Structures are given as C-alpha cells and as structure tokens.
Amino acid sequence: MDIAALRSAHPDHWSKATAIRALTLDAVAAANSGHSGMPIGMADVATVLFEKHLKFDASAPLWHDRDRFILSAGHGSMLLYSLLHLTGYEDFPLDEVKNFRQLGAKTAGHPENFLAHGIETTTGPLGQGISNAVGFAMAEEMLRARFGKKIVDHHTYVIAGDGCLMEGVSQEAISLAGRHELSKLIVFWDNNNITIDGTVDLADRTDQVARFKASGWDVQEIDGHDPVAIDAAIAKAKKGKRPQMIACKTHIALGHAAQDTSKGHGALTDPDQMAAAKDAYGWTTGPFEVPSDVKSAWEEIGRRGTEERFAWEGRLAEISDRKRAEFERTMSGEAPKKLSSVIRALKKQASENEPKVATRKASEMVLEVVNPVMPETVGGSADLTGSNNTKTGDMGVFDVDSRDGRFVHYGIREHGMAAAMNGMALHGGIRPYSGTFMCFTDYARPAMRLSALMQQPVVYVMTHDSIGLGEDGPTHQPVEHLAISRATPNTLVFRPADVVETAEAWEVALTQPGTPSVLSLTRQNVPTVRKEHKTKNLAAQGAYVLADAEAGKRQVILIATGSEVSLAMEARATLEAEGIGTRVVSMPCMELFADQPESYRKRVLPAGPVRVGVEASVRQGWDRWLLGERGREAKSDFVGMSSFGASAPAEVLYDHFGITADNIVAKAKALL
Amino acid sequence: MDIAALRSAHPDHWSKATAIRALTLDAVAAANSGHSGMPIGMADVATVLFEKHLKFDASAPLWHDRDRFILSAGHGSMLLYSLLHLTGYEDFPLDEVKNFRQLGAKTAGHPENFLAHGIETTTGPLGQGISNAVGFAMAEEMLRARFGKKIVDHHTYVIAGDGCLMEGVSQEAISLAGRHELSKLIVFWDNNNITIDGTVDLADRTDQVARFKASGWDVQEIDGHDPVAIDAAIAKAKKGKRPQMIACKTHIALGHAAQDTSKGHGALTDPDQMAAAKDAYGWTTGPFEVPSDVKSAWEEIGRRGTEERFAWEGRLAEISDRKRAEFERTMSGEAPKKLSSVIRALKKQASENEPKVATRKASEMVLEVVNPVMPETVGGSADLTGSNNTKTGDMGVFDVDSRDGRFVHYGIREHGMAAAMNGMALHGGIRPYSGTFMCFTDYARPAMRLSALMQQPVVYVMTHDSIGLGEDGPTHQPVEHLAISRATPNTLVFRPADVVETAEAWEVALTQPGTPSVLSLTRQNVPTVRKEHKTKNLAAQGAYVLADAEAGKRQVILIATGSEVSLAMEARATLEAEGIGTRVVSMPCMELFADQPESYRKRVLPAGPVRVGVEASVRQGWDRWLLGERGREAKSDFVGMSSFGASAPAEVLYDHFGITADNIVAKAKALL
Incomplete structure (x- = not known):
C-alpha cells in the first residue's frame, strides 16, 4: 500500500482518519x-461515515432519531472509542482512552453498551452486532409506522468483519433482513482477508457478494481506503430499496509492519514499529496527542447534527401532546398504567373459573389482554407460532407492506431471533x-447471554x-435448560404453575427495566392451583406458600415449580390424609426468591420439616433450597430428571421417570 | 399434482415409494x-437413492465402508424407519414401525442413533444433520488418505429441509464443505416451500441455489417426484469435484388433502383423508400391510450391496495384518496401549519439573505426546489455534491437497465445528x-448437547x-459455562489445576467410549500443585485430597478446581500457620466424583470441618459439595463469581471480585 499516495490524495481526510489510527496504537x-x-x-x-453521513450529535447521544x-x-x-472521543462525547474524555481496558474504564476490551452513552450495543462475540442490527432496523421501521417519518427516520450502520460473516447467526440475520427489505440497514464488510489463524482462505472461500445477493441485498464493492469511493457508496446505499452491503477492500494494520498479516489483528506494541508506522502516516505528535486542528475538525463533525436534532425536537413539539407523551413513554420503556389492571382482571377471572390449560395457552391468554394495552410489545416465533402461542388477534404481521404489524415470523432462526x-x-x-421450544434455548444462547449482560428486558417464551x-x-x-438460564447472571427464569402465576410472571417480566426473562411453559394442560384471587403478585416474591399444614403439624415441605406444582398438591393430599402435615411451596422464580429478605425466605422454608423438591428437570440449582441455604436445615430429596428424556406419550414418561405424586409421597415418607 | 400420471409413468417405482407413504400414514x-x-x-x-445408488447392506448395518x-x-x-424396515434391517421389524413413538421403541419421534443400527445420527434439532454430514465426509477423506481407497471409499448423503437451511449452522457447514471441496457429500434439499407457520416465503426468500454456489457447491435442480431425473442427478453428483446440492422440488404430503400446506407438515390422522390418499396412491392393502411383491422388491434392494461388501471384506483381508489390526482398532474407538505410558511419563516429568504454565499450554504438552501415538485424533480450532493450543507439530493441516492432515482450521464457526x-x-x-474460548460454549451448545445425547466421546478444549x-x-x-456443561447429562467437565491433572483429564477423555468431555483450561499461568508423581489417575476419581491437615486437627476443608487450586493451597498455608488444620481437596471433575462409592466421597469430604468452595465461576452446582450431600454436614461458604466479569488485567479482576487467598482465609475463619 502506498501510504504516501493516500496521504497526499486527501490530506484533510487522512489526518482525521489517522487520528483514529494513532489513538488506537497508543491505547493498545x-x-x-x-x-x-x-x-x-x-x-x-x-x-x-461520521463526517458525511451518520446522523448524530455528540452532545445528545440518546437523541431518539439518531442513526x-x-x-x-x-x-x-x-475504532469506536476513538470516534466517540474525537467527536466530543461527554463519556469519552482523553483519560478514558488512556485507560483503555482497565478496571472501571468505559473503554472496556470490547464495547459494552451499559458502560457509556454512544455505545449502542455490546459486541465481541462475533456475528452478534450484525444480527442486533436487524432488530434495530426492524424497530425503526415499526416505530416509523407508528409515529411517522417526521419523528422516526434513521439508518442503522454496521461494520462487520470476516468473523461476523463466518458465524452462522449472520446468515440468519442476512436472510431475515433480505426477506423484510430492510433498506435502512447498511453493512460495511471489512474485507481485509485476515483472521487470527491466517488468511481467510485457510477456512473460507465463500463469495460473500454472491451470498448477500442470494439473500436479497444490494452489494457494492469499493476500495475501503478511498474516501471518495466510500462517500459515493454510502450515498448510493442510502437510496437503495433493499438492505445494503458495501464490501470494503481494506488492509488490516495499514502502514504498520504487520499490515496484511494475522499478527496485525492483535496488539501492535513494538515501539520501533509504532514509530515507523506513525512516521509513514506523517503523524508527528506524541502519544495520545491529537493536533488541535484535527481535533477541532472532529469536534465540528460531532456538532454536525445539532441543527438537525433541533429541527427534530421542533417536529416532536408540533405533534399532539398525547402522541408525544406516548412516544416518550414508549421510548423510556415504562409500562403503561393499564398493565396491572388487565393482569389483575385476568387473575381474578382465572382463579374463579379454574381453567385447565397448558401454561403456553395461559401465556396466550395473558398476551391477549396485554398486547392491546401495550402497543410497544412485538411478538414472534421461530416458526412455531401455533405452538408457542405468541401471536394475539390484534397484532398484525410485520411485513414489507405492513410495517405496523407487531408479530414477526422469524423463521427457523432462534439465534437470529x-x-x-x-x-x-x-x-x-x-x-x-x-418463542421457541425451550430445548432450543441452546440455539439462542449466545444472544440470550447478551440480553442479560446488556441489561435488556427481552422476554423469551x-x-x-x-x-x-x-x-x-x-x-x-429440555432437562438442563432451566439450570442453564438460572446459572446466567441477571436473568429471571419463571416456571409458572397455572394461569394466575403465568399472568404474574408476565407482569414482572414486562416491567423489568434491565433484566431479561425466560418463561418456561408447558405443552400439556395443567390444572389451576391458585384458586383464590389475590391482588398481590406472589410470583414476584419468587416462592410462596400455596397450601399449608395445620399449625404445629408440619412435617414435610414440598417445593415445586410449573407443571409439577399440581403433582405436589396431589402428594400433599395423600400425605395429609395419612396425618402427615404437608406444606406446598410454589417456586415460580428462584432468582426473585433469592432476592427476598432472609426473614421471608425463612418463613417460606423454615428449618425442620423434611423437604422434597419436584421439577421435571435436573437437580442442579435446587440444592440451595433443599439442603438449606444455611446448611444443617433439613433432610431432603428431589424428584426430577437425571438423564435425557425419551420418546413416548407424556403421561407414560412421567411414570417412567418417576415424576409422580406417589413417588413424591414415598420420598417424603422415606425421609421422615 | 397429477398422482395418476405419476403412478402410471413408473409403476414399479411408484409402488415402492408408496410403501413408504402408506407406512408413514399408518404409523403416524x-x-x-x-x-x-x-x-x-x-x-x-x-x-x-436406496434402489440405485446408496452403498449399503441391510444385513450388515455397521459395514465400515457403507455410504x-x-x-x-x-x-x-x-421416512428412515420405513426404509430400514422395508429393506430388512434386523432392528426394524414391522412391530417397531407399529410401535412408532412409544416408550422403548427404536422408532422414536426423531431418529436416535443410540437406539438402533441403521440410524447414523440423531436428528431433529434442525441444521444438525447437514452439519454432522460435513464431519462424516471429512472423516471419510481422512480415513481414505490413511487406509487407502480400497478400504475407505464411500459417500455421505443428506436430506435437508428448509428448516435445516434457515438455521445458521447450515451456513457454517456449507461454507466449510465448500472450502474443503468435500465432493463425496451429496445433499438433497427437500424444496417443498412449506414450514410450520406457512409457506417459506413468510420468513425467507433466499435463493438457495445461489447461496450454495457462493460457497463452492455444484447445484442441480430437479423434480423430486421424477425417478428418472432423480437417478440422473445422483449419478452426475457422484462424479462431481465439489460438494453437491440437488434441489428437489417436491410436494409435501403428496396426494393427501393437506398436500402443499403447513398442515401437511404435521400428523395427518383423519381416517377419511387417509383413505382418500391411499385410494389416490392405488394402495389397497390394510394398515401396515405391504404387498409381498413390493416388500420383496425392497428386500432385494436391502441385499443389493451384499456382494460389494464381500468384495470389500476380501480387500480388507488382503492388506497386511498390522494395517488391518490398526484399521479395526481405529474403527472400534479403542485407545492404543501406548496412551497410558506416554501420559504416565508426562506426569512424572511435570511433577518433577514443576512447570508454571497455563493449563491450555499443559493441554498442548499432553497433545504433543498423545498425537504421535494416537493417529486417530483430529484436532482443530475455531480460528484460535494459537490460543487454544490444539495443534501439535506432527499433525499437518487437513486441506484439499493434504487429506492426511489431522488439524482442521474450522474458521469462526464454533457450532459447525x-x-x-x-x-x-x-x-x-x-x-x-x-478448541474455542470457553465462553463460546454458547455458540456450540446445540451440538455439544447432541454429543452427550448421541454418546459420542468428542473432546471440547x-x-x-x-x-x-x-x-x-x-x-x-465465562462465569456460567461450567454450570451449563455440568447440568448436561452424560458429559464430563474437567477443570484441571496443572500439567499433571491436565494429563489425567485427557487420559480419561480419550478413553471414553460414549461420553463427551469438556476441558476447562486457563489462559493464565498456574503453578504445579501435584508435586509428587503418582501412577494412579487421581482426576479419574473426580476429587481427591491434595494436601491435608495433621491427623485430628482438621477444622477446614477447602475445595477448589483449576486455577483456584493454587489459591486454596496458599490459603491453607496461612491457615495452617495460624494453627487451623486445613485440608485442600482438588476437584477436577464433579461428575466422576459423584460416581465414586459413597465411602470414598465421605473420606474426601468428611462431615464436620467447615467447607469453602473456590472456583472463578457461579456457585450453581457447588451446593451438593458445600452444604453436604446428605444435608446437615457442615457450615460452608463459596468464593467465586455471582455476576458477569469485567475488562481489566487478570490479577486486578481476581482482587476486584475477591477471589484471593486472603478472602478464602477470611471466609474459613468466619465459619469457624
């Protein structure tokens, strides 16, 4: 690469771009x-992109209509931290750049959305960003349909590398974007031909241009170091009718001794090589020093969108108060006031009518009352709509001609979904x-972990x-999947027992500001166990006493979740009939129970009585409640799974694996 | 679709194919x-495929050189069960077909490889079969290179649907196959345009033909109901130089009222509609009855390969005794005798030299001695070769021109890998x-679960x-990933502390007949803690006493794994210096420890002393050992993680999260 030619061809551009290069070398x-x-x-x-196209205002990083x-x-x-620093984001003073990858810095090793404004999403696990971007672009389409083009009208730009494109999830994302003609999604492919192990050719010879075209994208191919070509390509992409991929032929570690090598992928810290690279760049200032004219030029870029933002704020001020309030509520993530009343009404109805339905059906009953009062919900399924029961009557289907549809047919793409x-x-x-089948938690795992890490209140049905x-x-x-989600920090895992608990679980999930929820729901019908209507959300306490022994006669505590709560109730009836005082604790959410004050936990699970846990799942995660949080509390046993399942009718399997009221009774008696 | 025309055009073919259709309708x-x-x-x-191309012999389902x-x-x-029954596989008498989806049947809801011969792999989670197939085809290439074309020379055929092709893992598989020009891999795409939610178009408009071509495949498009076209396409595909995709335009539920609808995807059980379909097919026999001439024709197909198998057996008999013995040992999965001696020698050397290395480096040291004596090992990495340390000097790289290479550059494709x-x-x-980074367990999860379910001794580094x-x-x-793998049935999770334990873990992993292993290995250096050479494999017991208190003075038991064992040893030194008798238990594999006799478990973890568990991971899974398996055993605490990590140098993070010898000491004292 002839660096000198690049420098002289576009000197102003070169100095701005090279500020990024120099800061990167210094920080690393x-x-x-x-x-x-x-x-x-x-x-x-x-x-x-930042100079000529990206709609942003560094002084207002949360401007809703930013690109x-x-x-x-x-x-x-x-790259990102340099841009945010150079353009003047408040969260990114020079000290942050100098503190790159240190404890407490906003400049973590990989971008973490929750650390600073200006970082739209956490990336690092490859393929996630481009797949998130499909959701960003869908959200923009949906909100534009709802609030109008004057209020919502922006692009989603992505930089993706070969790693992103090799990950399977990128195919799910690309094909979903192509299907929905998400024309405001523009992806730059950093086509540098290098991965950690060597040249891309070691592992891949995919014709990426043909691949994207096969999924309905427009593709341009450019020299990623030519600012004129880059500008023209973006300008053209913004006018396209389909998602846009711009293949940028680039040189990794341009101008450094490690250019075009896999070594160039990593940390380039050799002082002599750094000096030589800066020399080639014509960069003469010291470490972390950006010449003031270059910094000023970047700061001007950071202010470029201010006027446009003011204009947008003016347009927002012009719409009706009601619409503006709704826009602001929606963007804030705050649940509407009506939510709790529709949930309460459903609980009342269910506790009176005692329906015997699957909890997936119960979930649909909840969504049927929630979706009409909560227009910001967007449902979907990975091609199991009729099984997951996630589509309600009022939603409409999101499609090219119906951007106001609120149900997405994601296809057989759990991860991309x-x-x-x-x-x-x-x-x-x-x-x-x-929704998908719970077992396919496995397919969605990388993104489910990121919901938790990124503090996003996504609900997995x-x-x-x-x-x-x-x-x-x-x-x-699934046998291990409850344990998998429970092991994940900042995740609420609900396994409700009936319609009432399902409604309560949804209420908690839909009011979370920064925690994803996993709803574990049955295929098979289960009876109503919460037969009295209570205003209070008991699932929000994680566990509660569903049925108790007579005062002073408690010998057994049965702790159960979901479909096994009714088995525990059956077992209790038998035990009580034999004079063995038995409490049943329903435990729809272990995480919320763990968060209760110790006094409440002790009240629900007092030391003394023997305990039997019941869940059609592996035992991992249960020992805390069975063996006793503080140790030395109780003798205990567990009725559940310790192997994979088998193919047979459900009731046959429950018998076969010993998840029965009889077995619960037998285990309780054996402990006494 | 004009069924009558199909019937009359190829009546012999029609009756054979329709036997499959009728058995399917009856069994469902x-x-x-x-x-x-x-x-x-x-x-x-x-x-x-079965009549004219597939090389198989129903009487010898394990014939090594079968397609x-x-x-x-x-x-x-x-489809599969019908074929196996019709062609005369011993495991599939008619009773099995009649027993479809019942407890104990070999005809489970989805094909389960471990239930019967003739089922090559467990499928059902979509995209897995086509991705397994890439491994089958690679294995064939590798073994052909090793043992010669006279002994190994077969094809891998796949039937994949739209669901398989929408799953991201299929892209990883397709691009890997294309890169390696796996010409003996032939995929039929069941292009029926229907998924559960409706027509494919609801969620996907990908041009699959262009997509496969972009990844280096040859593609043919045919009418999937025309036997002449099918035959010609397969014949052509077998001569190709690249992987082969045959797009078969088909009608789901052909000839049934539900033809070409998503209803046709599921269980078609309406008696009148079944009768009408059979009538259209010209199928006049009762349920599960196949006319004897049709059954005979199918059985002849089942015998078609017998002669070819005999010829192959003759060729096998002709090679040298030594080579044949090695071929048979290799195919049996039995480890070579030399394995234990090279492991013992490495353990001796390490316990004497006390190297301070990362356990990923320890793993490489093991592989350096194992790979030369175990030519059936095939290593790889998802583009982290130099980080995972999975490539040893003698392996060579598997490539188009070096099929004898034993290291695969899988690319950034953990799932496909x-x-x-x-x-x-x-x-x-x-x-x-x-290998990959442990955190990317998430990406590989669906296939890791299948390793366990399918009883395949794959090793995850x-x-x-x-x-x-x-x-x-x-x-x-990773913070939850040890818990995730430990929650999975039939999986050994090893977290070795040093070179000695790493060697022991590998020895156990490489001698498993039917259980996958996950090796959890550090990036950072750790000291040798096993300073005496023992012949016995202590990791095989799951946990053992690494250092003990003086007899009668034991007040504390510290239980640790991997990189935290040396912290526990440091803490022990402090406690002992203060007169607090302290045992350290190293627990490299919880599953193996759980399998030990109770007497051994009690000896390692006696009731009484307080216990502190130490692992830089979430606590889930630890309570059994801390609270005491039988309850009421000991007071305990845990030093580990309860949140996601952060970006900073390793030692700073260990301090920040309190995973230090000082904290272990403090917790132990607090319990006393």
Whole structure:
C-alpha cells in the first residue's frame, strides 16, 4: 500500500482518519493488549461515515432519531472509542482512552453498551452486532409506522468483519433482513482477508457478494481506503430499496509492519514499529496527542447534527401532546398504567373459573389482554407460532407492506431471533418477546447471554418445557435448560404453575427495566392451583406458600415449580390424609426468591420439616433450597430428571421417570 | 399434482415409494402424533437413492465402508424407519414401525442413533444433520488418505429441509464443505416451500441455489417426484469435484388433502383423508400391510450391496495384518496401549519439573505426546489455534491437497465445528477434539448437547476459562459455562489445576467410549500443585485430597478446581500457620466424583470441618459439595463469581471480585 499516495490524495481526510489510527496504537500500547489492526484498517470508512453521513450529535447521544452505528467486529473497539472521543462525547474524555481496558474504564476490551452513552450495543462475540442490527432496523421501521417519518427516520450502520460473516447467526440475520427489505440497514464488510489463524482462505472461500445477493441485498464493492469511493457508496446505499452491503477492500494494520498479516489483528506494541508506522502516516505528535486542528475538525463533525436534532425536537413539539407523551413513554420503556389492571382482571377471572390449560395457552391468554394495552410489545416465533402461542388477534404481521404489524415470523432462526430482539430492545421503543421450544434455548444462547449482560428486558417464551411434550423425544425435551438460564447472571427464569402465576410472571417480566426473562411453559394442560384471587403478585416474591399444614403439624415441605406444582398438591393430599402435615411451596422464580429478605425466605422454608423438591428437570440449582441455604436445615430429596428424556406419550414418561405424586409421597415418607 | 400420471409413468417405482407413504400414514395415525408430510414428499428421492445408488447392506448395518444416509430433517423419521424396515434391517421389524413413538421403541419421534443400527445420527434439532454430514465426509477423506481407497471409499448423503437451511449452522457447514471441496457429500434439499407457520416465503426468500454456489457447491435442480431425473442427478453428483446440492422440488404430503400446506407438515390422522390418499396412491392393502411383491422388491434392494461388501471384506483381508489390526482398532474407538505410558511419563516429568504454565499450554504438552501415538485424533480450532493450543507439530493441516492432515482450521464457526466433530465421531475411526474460548460454549451448545445425547466421546478444549483471561472483558469471560456443561447429562467437565491433572483429564477423555468431555483450561499461568508423581489417575476419581491437615486437627476443608487450586493451597498455608488444620481437596471433575462409592466421597469430604468452595465461576452446582450431600454436614461458604466479569488485567479482576487467598482465609475463619 502506498501510504504516501493516500496521504497526499486527501490530506484533510487522512489526518482525521489517522487520528483514529494513532489513538488506537497508543491505547493498545498503553494497555499492552487489544486489537490494533482493524481500527487502523477501517479508519477511512468510519471517518467518511461520521463526517458525511451518520446522523448524530455528540452532545445528545440518546437523541431518539439518531442513526445507529454498530461495531459488529467488537474487538476493534478502539475504532469506536476513538470516534466517540474525537467527536466530543461527554463519556469519552482523553483519560478514558488512556485507560483503555482497565478496571472501571468505559473503554472496556470490547464495547459494552451499559458502560457509556454512544455505545449502542455490546459486541465481541462475533456475528452478534450484525444480527442486533436487524432488530434495530426492524424497530425503526415499526416505530416509523407508528409515529411517522417526521419523528422516526434513521439508518442503522454496521461494520462487520470476516468473523461476523463466518458465524452462522449472520446468515440468519442476512436472510431475515433480505426477506423484510430492510433498506435502512447498511453493512460495511471489512474485507481485509485476515483472521487470527491466517488468511481467510485457510477456512473460507465463500463469495460473500454472491451470498448477500442470494439473500436479497444490494452489494457494492469499493476500495475501503478511498474516501471518495466510500462517500459515493454510502450515498448510493442510502437510496437503495433493499438492505445494503458495501464490501470494503481494506488492509488490516495499514502502514504498520504487520499490515496484511494475522499478527496485525492483535496488539501492535513494538515501539520501533509504532514509530515507523506513525512516521509513514506523517503523524508527528506524541502519544495520545491529537493536533488541535484535527481535533477541532472532529469536534465540528460531532456538532454536525445539532441543527438537525433541533429541527427534530421542533417536529416532536408540533405533534399532539398525547402522541408525544406516548412516544416518550414508549421510548423510556415504562409500562403503561393499564398493565396491572388487565393482569389483575385476568387473575381474578382465572382463579374463579379454574381453567385447565397448558401454561403456553395461559401465556396466550395473558398476551391477549396485554398486547392491546401495550402497543410497544412485538411478538414472534421461530416458526412455531401455533405452538408457542405468541401471536394475539390484534397484532398484525410485520411485513414489507405492513410495517405496523407487531408479530414477526422469524423463521427457523432462534439465534437470529434472539439477537434481533436484543437489537429492538437496545433501539428503544419496543418491548420484544418471542418463542421457541425451550430445548432450543441452546440455539439462542449466545444472544440470550447478551440480553442479560446488556441489561435488556427481552422476554423469551420457551414452551414445551419438559418431558411433558411427549413423543418428540429427547432432542426436544429440555432437562438442563432451566439450570442453564438460572446459572446466567441477571436473568429471571419463571416456571409458572397455572394461569394466575403465568399472568404474574408476565407482569414482572414486562416491567423489568434491565433484566431479561425466560418463561418456561408447558405443552400439556395443567390444572389451576391458585384458586383464590389475590391482588398481590406472589410470583414476584419468587416462592410462596400455596397450601399449608395445620399449625404445629408440619412435617414435610414440598417445593415445586410449573407443571409439577399440581403433582405436589396431589402428594400433599395423600400425605395429609395419612396425618402427615404437608406444606406446598410454589417456586415460580428462584432468582426473585433469592432476592427476598432472609426473614421471608425463612418463613417460606423454615428449618425442620423434611423437604422434597419436584421439577421435571435436573437437580442442579435446587440444592440451595433443599439442603438449606444455611446448611444443617433439613433432610431432603428431589424428584426430577437425571438423564435425557425419551420418546413416548407424556403421561407414560412421567411414570417412567418417576415424576409422580406417589413417588413424591414415598420420598417424603422415606425421609421422615 | 397429477398422482395418476405419476403412478402410471413408473409403476414399479411408484409402488415402492408408496410403501413408504402408506407406512408413514399408518404409523403416524397409530401414534396419533408425528410428521407425515415430509416422508410422503421425499419418498421418491429416497427410493431412487436406496434402489440405485446408496452403498449399503441391510444385513450388515455397521459395514465400515457403507455410504452414510443422514436424515437432517429428522422430524420426517418415518421416512428412515420405513426404509430400514422395508429393506430388512434386523432392528426394524414391522412391530417397531407399529410401535412408532412409544416408550422403548427404536422408532422414536426423531431418529436416535443410540437406539438402533441403521440410524447414523440423531436428528431433529434442525441444521444438525447437514452439519454432522460435513464431519462424516471429512472423516471419510481422512480415513481414505490413511487406509487407502480400497478400504475407505464411500459417500455421505443428506436430506435437508428448509428448516435445516434457515438455521445458521447450515451456513457454517456449507461454507466449510465448500472450502474443503468435500465432493463425496451429496445433499438433497427437500424444496417443498412449506414450514410450520406457512409457506417459506413468510420468513425467507433466499435463493438457495445461489447461496450454495457462493460457497463452492455444484447445484442441480430437479423434480423430486421424477425417478428418472432423480437417478440422473445422483449419478452426475457422484462424479462431481465439489460438494453437491440437488434441489428437489417436491410436494409435501403428496396426494393427501393437506398436500402443499403447513398442515401437511404435521400428523395427518383423519381416517377419511387417509383413505382418500391411499385410494389416490392405488394402495389397497390394510394398515401396515405391504404387498409381498413390493416388500420383496425392497428386500432385494436391502441385499443389493451384499456382494460389494464381500468384495470389500476380501480387500480388507488382503492388506497386511498390522494395517488391518490398526484399521479395526481405529474403527472400534479403542485407545492404543501406548496412551497410558506416554501420559504416565508426562506426569512424572511435570511433577518433577514443576512447570508454571497455563493449563491450555499443559493441554498442548499432553497433545504433543498423545498425537504421535494416537493417529486417530483430529484436532482443530475455531480460528484460535494459537490460543487454544490444539495443534501439535506432527499433525499437518487437513486441506484439499493434504487429506492426511489431522488439524482442521474450522474458521469462526464454533457450532459447525462441534457438529462436524459429532459427525466424525459417529462415522468412526476418528477421535475428534477441538478448541474455542470457553465462553463460546454458547455458540456450540446445540451440538455439544447432541454429543452427550448421541454418546459420542468428542473432546471440547475450552480455553480462557474465567475472568483470568483479563482485558477482553465480560463477553469473553465465562462465569456460567461450567454450570451449563455440568447440568448436561452424560458429559464430563474437567477443570484441571496443572500439567499433571491436565494429563489425567485427557487420559480419561480419550478413553471414553460414549461420553463427551469438556476441558476447562486457563489462559493464565498456574503453578504445579501435584508435586509428587503418582501412577494412579487421581482426576479419574473426580476429587481427591491434595494436601491435608495433621491427623485430628482438621477444622477446614477447602475445595477448589483449576486455577483456584493454587489459591486454596496458599490459603491453607496461612491457615495452617495460624494453627487451623486445613485440608485442600482438588476437584477436577464433579461428575466422576459423584460416581465414586459413597465411602470414598465421605473420606474426601468428611462431615464436620467447615467447607469453602473456590472456583472463578457461579456457585450453581457447588451446593451438593458445600452444604453436604446428605444435608446437615457442615457450615460452608463459596468464593467465586455471582455476576458477569469485567475488562481489566487478570490479577486486578481476581482482587476486584475477591477471589484471593486472603478472602478464602477470611471466609474459613468466619465459619469457624
């Protein structure tokens, strides 16, 4: 690469882009870790995007109608941090750049959305950013349909690398975006031909241009170091009718000794090589020093959108007070006041009528009353709409000609679905939920973890939650998946027992500001166990006494969740008939119970009586409640699964694996 | 569709194919559940494949050189069961077909490889079969390179549906197959345009032909009901130089009232509609009755390969005794005798030299001595070769021109990698292991679960196993992933503390006949804690006493794994210096410890002393050992993680999260 020619061809552009390169080299050297090559290689594309196209105002990073910029290749975080610092974001003074990758810095190794304004999404696990972006772009379409083009009208830009495009989830994202003609989604592919192991060719010879076209994208191919070509390509992309991919031929670690090598992917810290690179760049200032004219030029870019923002604020002021209030409520993520009253009404009705329905059906009953009063919900399913019961009558289907539709047919793409939901939640204005079979938690896992890490209140509707799904067999029967989600920090896992608890679980999930929820729901019918209507949300306490022994006669506590609560109630009836005082504790959410004051936990699970846990799942996660949080509390046992399931009718499997009222009774007696 | 025309055009073919259709209708009706439409739609393709091309012998389902037939669209299991029954597989008498989806039947809802011979792989979770198939085809190439074309020379055939192709993992599989020019892999795409939610168009408009071509495949498009076209396409595909996709335009539930509808995907049990369909088919016999001439014709197909098998057996007899013995040992999965001696030698050396290395490096030291004596190992990495330390000097790289290479650059495709390893293991003759960062367990999860369910001894080399990886931050720091793998049935999770334990873990993993292993390995250096050489494999016991208190003075038991064992040893030194007798238990594998006799478990973890568990991970899974298996055993506490990690140098993070010797000491004292 002839660096001198690049410098002289566009000197103003060069100095701005090279500020990114120099800050990257300095920050990575200071941290002695990080990824230098990608920010250096993509500095030209990013500079042109920020200078000429990206709608943003560095002084208002939360402006609702800003364009979103997503660095899917998150290891190149110094690209983003440099841009945010240079353009003047408040969260990114120079000290943050100097503190790259240190404890407490906003400049973490990979971009973390929850650390600072200006970081739209957490990236690093490859393929996630581009898949989030599909959700961002869908959210923009949906909100534009709802609030109008004057209020919502922005693009989603993505920088993705070869790693993002090799990950399978990118195919799910690309094909979903193509299907929905998300024309305001513009992806730059950093085509540098290098991965950690060597050249891309070692593992991949995919024709990415043909691949994107096959999924309905427009593609342009450009020199990623030519600012004129970059500008023209973005201008053209903004006019397209389909999602846009701009393949940018770039040189990783441009101008450094490690240019075009896999070494260039990592931390370039050799002082002599750094000096030589800066020399080639014509960069003469010291470490972390950006010449004031260059910094000023960048700060002007940071202010470029201010006027446009003012104009937008003016347009927002012009719409009706009611519409504006609703827009602001929606964007804030606050639940509407009516939510609790429709939930209360449903609970009352259910506790009186005692329906015997599957909890997936119960969930649908909840959504039927919630969706009409909560227009920000967007439902979906990974091609199991009729099984997950996530589509309600009023929603409409999101499609090219019906952007106001609130149900998304995600296709057989659990991972892409979860990642898109993260994108919608991050965009704001949408409260996404969607369903698949619980066993396919596995497919969605990388994005589900990110919901938790990114503090996004996405709701996962996981139906067919045990061997109770029957004949489809062990590939479809979750046994470890409750444990998997429970092991994940900042995740609420609900396994409601009936309509009442399902309504309560949804209420908690839909009012979370920063925690995702997993609803574990049955395929099979279960009886109503909450037969009295209570105003209070008992599921919000995580566990509660559903039925108790006579005062002073309590010998046994049965703790159960979901479909097994009714089994515990049956077992209790038998035990009580034999004079064995038995309490049943329903435990729809272990995390919320763990968060209760110790006094409440002790009241629900007092030391003394023997305990039997009942859940059609592995025991992992139960010991705390069975063995006793403080140790030495009680003798205990567990009725559940310790192996994979099998293919047979549900009731046969429950017998086969010993998850029966009789077995609960036998285990309780054996402990006494 | 003009069924009459199809019948009359190829009456012999029609009756054979329709035997599949009729058995499918009858079995699904008897079970009152299942998927009728896909077997009915793909019966023509399968019939031609089995009749004219598939190299198999129904009387010898384990013949090593058989072609492999993989039903990636596993919900269409009755297609496979019908074929296995009709051609005369011993495991599939008519009673099995009649017992479809019942407890104990070999005819489970989805094909389960471990239930019967003739089922090559477990399918049902979509996208897995086609991704396994890449591993099957790689294994065939590798074994052909090793043992010669006279002994190994077969194809891998796959039937995949739209669901398989929408799942992201299919892209990883397709691009990997294309990169490696796996010309003996032939995929039939059941292009029926129907998914559960409706027509494919609801969620997808991908041009699959263009997509496969973009990844280096040859593609043919045919009428999937025309036996002449099917035959010609397969014949052509077998001569190709690249992987082959045959797009088969089919009608789901052909000839049934539900034809071409999403209803046709599921269980078609309406008696009148069944009768009408059979009438249209010209099928006049009763339920489960196949006319004897049709059954005979199918049985002849089942015997078609017998002669070829004899010829192969003759060729096998002709090679040298030594080579044949090695071929048979390799295919049996039995480890070579030398394995234990090289492991013992390495343990001796390490316990004497006390190297301070990361356990990922320890793992490489093991592989350096194992791979030369175990030629069936095939290593790999998802583009982290230098980080996972999975490539040893002698392996060579698997490539188009070096099929004898034993290291696979899988690319940034953790899921496809894991699924390919499953395929290699299922094929036989290969013991696959491969690496990624432990946090990306999430990406590989669906296939890791299947390793366990399918009883395949795949080894997952998961490095960078905690906050100890440092600056890359929480997206890369596993905290819940040990719990995730431990929650999964039939999975061994090893977290070795040093070179000695790492060698022991590998020895156990490499001698498993039917259980996958997850090795949790550090990025950071750790000291040698096993300073004496023992012949016995202590890791195989799951946990053992590493250092003990003086007899009678034991007040504290510290239980630790992996990188935290040395912290526990430091804490012990402090406690002992203060006169507090302290035992340290190293627990490299909870599953193996749980399998020990109770007497051993009690000896290692006697009731009485307070216990502190130490692991840079969430507590879930630890309570059994801390609270005491039998309850009422000991007071206890845990030093580990309860949130996501952060970005900072490793030692800073250990301090920040309180995973220090000082904190262990403090917690132990607080309990006393």
